[in-house]
Amino acid sequence: MTNPVPKHLILVCCHAIYLGGPSNGLHEEEWLIASFQSGETATFTQHAQAGLNLLSNDPSGLLIFSGSKTRKEVQKSEAQSYLDLCLHNDFWGLLDNCTQKEEIVRERIALEEQALDSFGNLIFSTMLFWKRTGQWPAKITIVSHEFKRERFLDLHVGAMRWPRGKVEYLGIDPVYMTEGSREWDGERTQAVRKGEKERGLGVWERDRFGTGQFLRGKRRERNHWQVGQMLFGSEEERLRSQVRSEIIEYEDGLREEVLKDERQPWEMDL
Known part of the structure; x- marks a missing residue:
């Protein structure tokens, strides 16, 4: 039986790099993380598991792990490391109800390895979905932190001009942010939410496409391996997609392709 063409983009936003080890990701030392991510690797695993759960329950799903080479x-x-984490744990049995598991992995899980920030996760993964299937997703489910919900749904989705009714968000925060849990840390939770408001949500509110000096500077700092930031591999591909975009060459030498704030092909059926 021929597998149906995917219609549902299941986007797992990656946040760190799993290196491998005897505990298959249970121990934090098997990860490359930032200092402020201490205690969060279990949450990253939960994000991967949530994506697999969505995939196993939706024959029309295409699961994309999104995240570039962000560590020197x-x-x-990050995307490859999340897939490695899944493979090392035999997908935690979450794909056991799927026939032909190897085919599922080969055809219904993809790696997006260009994104250097949250807006990039959404943009590059949507472009990859189109490149893999030849059509835009009928539905997008974003898996990330709950405290980033507003950033994604109110800012990134709007800036992309994606139909709001075609997006769902599955947010999973670190356990220390769950009031009533043994790990609850009110002070740290407050600091995280304040940081998101000031350095995440607040910055993106002022710079919706992320082309300002601060946000592009963060991408530059993360891009240790000079991963290209073009949306398409050729002009022919871009024209075929009908995506309205432009290439910006900044004075600091950074070169990126970004969306224009114009009607996009995924809006055409509205």
């Missing part, structure tokens, strides 16, 4: 210590993408 290793030339490995």
